[in-house]
Amino acid sequence: MVCSVNRRQILTSVCPYDCPDACGLLITVEGDTVLSVAGDPAHPVTQGFICPKMHSYGKTVHSPGRLTTPLLRTGKKGEGRFTPISWEEAIQRVCETWQNISMKYGTEAILPYSYGGTMGMVQRNAGHAFFHYLGASQLERTICSAAKGAGWSTVMGETPGMQPEEILQSDLVILWGINAAATSIHTMRDALLAKRQGAKIWVIDTYMTATAELADEVFLLKPGSDTSLVLGMMHVLVRDNLTDTSFISENVLGYQELTQTVLSDCSPEKMSVLTGIPSAVIERMASQYAAAEAPFIRLGNGLSRYGNGAMAVRSITCLPSLTGAWTRSGGGVFGGTSTGAAFAMHKIVRPDFMKQSTRVINMNQLGAALSGTFTPPVHSLYVYHANPALVSPDQCAIHEGLRREDLFTVVHERFMTDTARFADIVLPATTSLEHDDLYRSYGHYCAQLGKAIIAPVGQAKSNWQVFQMLAEGMGWNEPFFTKQATDLIGELLADENAWRDKGTNERLQQGKAVVLNVPTDPKSQWLTPSGKIEILNVRESEPLPRILSTHAAYDSFPLLLQSAPSRYSLNSTFYEQDGLRAKQAVMCLLMHPEDAEVRELVDGQQVTAFNDYGSVRFTLSVSERTIPGTVVTEGLWWLDFVAGENGVNALMSQRLTDKGNGATLYDVAVEVQGDKEG
C-alpha cells in the first residue's frame, strides 16, 4: 500500500471576487483540502482583515454543490435536468454546433457573456481572444461601473484616482452612495480610524445601511436625487463666497458658467423638494463641507445606477474643486483606482485577432438580444463567470430568451446557478485556489499573484483551459491558444512601465502583494484635454452639471425600489453557503411603516412587488430604516431560495444610464400588495 503524507501548509493567495478590496489571504491546506482561510497580515492594505464571506471560502471550494463533470441537458430548458458527459464529448458538441451556426447564420450569431465571477486578469478575460478569433458578437460589459467611470472622466479625463489611504488624513469622511461596511470593509475600517482621530463621518444614502449605523450624520435622500443635492450645496458655496478662488482660477474650467446655473436654478429650497432633505440641512452640509480642512468623498456605485447616474457622479466629482480640497492631504474625491495601464492587457485580449469589426451587444439588454426578433438573431450564448439569468435586468425577458429552442446555451460554472439551469451544456469551473492568475484591485493600488494551490475539484477546468480546448476543437492552429495561464501572466508583466518598479515582478512571483506606482500626481496633474478640471465640458451634449430626470420618474408606480448589496453575499455569489445564507434569513422587502399602513400590510407577511416588467414575492419587513416612498431589498437571491418564481431583477428594466451605457438597476418603481393566504 502506498502511503502518502499530506503536509499541512499555509500558502498566500488573493480574494478573486468582484470586491474593491482584493484582500490578501492565507490558505491553510493539507493535500488538496482547504482547512481554513484567513487574512494575510503582510498585505499592505488589507493587513489581515477579511470579511465573513471569505473566512468560509473552504465551504465554497469543497461544497457538495460543486459541478464536477460536464453535463448535457436532458430536461426542458430551465428545469435543471442533466446527464454527465465527458469533456471530449462536450467540447465536440459545442464546436460542431458553433460551426453549423456560423455556416448558417454567420459567427455574429454567437454571443459570449461574462462578467465578474473572478477578477484575475487572465481568467476574467480568458474568452476575449477566442471570441475575437471566432468573429463572434462582442459584449459591452457595462452592468456595474460604466456610468460611474463616465461621470468621473467627463470632469477629470484620464486622471487616476487619488491614494485611498488619504482617508486617514481627512477630517470629514463622506461615504456617498456606498455601503462600505458591506462592500468595502477596508474603507470602513479606515473611516473609523479617521473618526478616532477626530474626523466626522457622513453617510449619504437612500436608506439606513449598516454603514449608516456607524456614521456621525446620515443624510437620506430620494433615490436618484444626488445631483440636486450637490448643486444645492454648490449654490450655498457660491452665494456665501465659500469657494477657493485662486485654486479655481488656476485649475478649473467653467466655474463662471456653473455659478450662473446654480445661483439661478438650484436654491436649497428648490433642491429640498427634489431631494427630500430640508433646505436648512443642505445649507449646513455646504458650510460644513467648506469649513472642513480635508473633506474626503468616497464615492460608491449606488447613485450611478440611474438614468441620471453619470450626471450624479459628474456633479459630485466637481465639488472638491470649488473649495480647493484637492490641495490638502486627505481632501478630494475617490471613486476607485484604474490600473489597467500597468499591465499589457492587449496581449491577453488580442483585439488584433478580430478579422473585422463585429456587432456589439450591451449586456444590460440581454433580454432584447435573446428575443427571437433581434436581427440578426443570437443563436448561441456562451456564459462564463457570470449569472445573467439572475443578476441582469429584466429577468423575465432573459428567461424567455433562454427558453428558446433555437438558442444553444453553454454555461461554464462552479455551481448549478439559475443561468446554468437553462444551458444545453454545462461545463464545470475551477475556483481561484485551483488555477493561476494575477490580480489587481479597483479599491487600492496593489497587485498580487494567486497560484493554483490545490488540484481541481472533480473534472473542473479554468476559464483559460476551456478556451484552449475549444480552440483545439475548432481546429485552429493559432499558437497563442497553446500557452499556459502562467505564460499569459508572464505576458502581462513582460513590458516594463512606469507603474511597476524593477523589483515588482520578482516580488509578485514570490507571492507578495506589491504596491504599484501611480505615474502622475492624481491631485494636481489633471489629465483632461484642457489640463484643467472640466466643470464645463463643451464636448458633451450636456456641457455643465444639470439636474436630469430619473427613468422611474416616468413610471406610474408609487414606490421606488432599491436592491442593494448584502453583507453576506456578493451579487449572486455565496448563496451556495448555507451558513452565510442563514445570516440573511429570507429575501425581505423593507418598507416604511407609513407605506405599510396605507396598504394595510404587516411585518413578516408575504407580499408581491410588481410593475410592467414582472412581479416578485418577498417577506415584508416594516422598518424605519427606509424613507416613505422607497422600498429596499438586499442581496441577489438564487431562485432556489425565494418564495416566488422570480428574483428581484424581474422588476428591473433594460433602460441605460445617461452616459456609459450602464445598467439602471436602482432606477425602478413598483407597487406592493399583500399575498393571499397560502
Ligand SMILES: Nc1nc2c(c(=O)[nH]1)N[C@H]1C(S)=C(S)[C@@H](COP(=O)(O)OP(=O)(O)OC[C@H]3O[C@@H](n4cnc5c(=O)[nH]c(N)nc54)[C@H](O)[C@@H]3O)O[C@H]1N2
Ligand atoms: N458584501 C458585498 N460586497 C460587495 C458586493 C456585494 O454584493 N456584497 N458587490 C460588489 C460589487 S460588484 C460592487 S460594484 C460594489 C458595490 O458597492 P457600492 O459602491 O457600495 O455600491 P452599490 O452596491 O451600488 O450601492 C451602495 C449604496 O448606494 C445606495 N444608493 C442607492 N441609490 C442611491 C442614490 O440615489 N443616492 C445615494 N446617495 N445612494 C444610493 C444604496 O442604498 C447602497 O447602500 O461592492 C462589491 N462588494
Ligand SMILES: Nc1nc2c(c(=O)[nH]1)N[C@H]1C(S)=C(S)[C@@H](COP(=O)(O)OP(=O)(O)OC[C@H]3O[C@@H](n4cnc5c(=O)[nH]c(N)nc54)[C@H](O)[C@@H]3O)O[C@H]1N2
Ligand atoms: N438588482 C441588482 N442587480 C445587480 C446588482 C445590484 O446591486 N442589484 N449588482 C450588479 C453588479 S454591481 C454586478 S458587478 C453584477 C454581477 O454579476 P456577475 O458578474 O454575474 O456576478 P455573480 O452574481 O457573482 O456571478 C458570478 C458567477 O461566476 C461564477 N464563478 C466564479 N469564479 C469562476 C471562474 O473562475 N470561472 C467560471 N466559469 N465561473 C466562476 C460563480 O460561481 C458565480 O455564479 O450584478 C449586477 N446586478
Ligand code: SF4
Ligand atoms: S469579498 Fe472583499 S472583503 Fe471579502 S475577502 Fe474578498 S476582497 Fe476581502
Ligand SMILES: [Mo]
Ligand atoms: Mo459590481
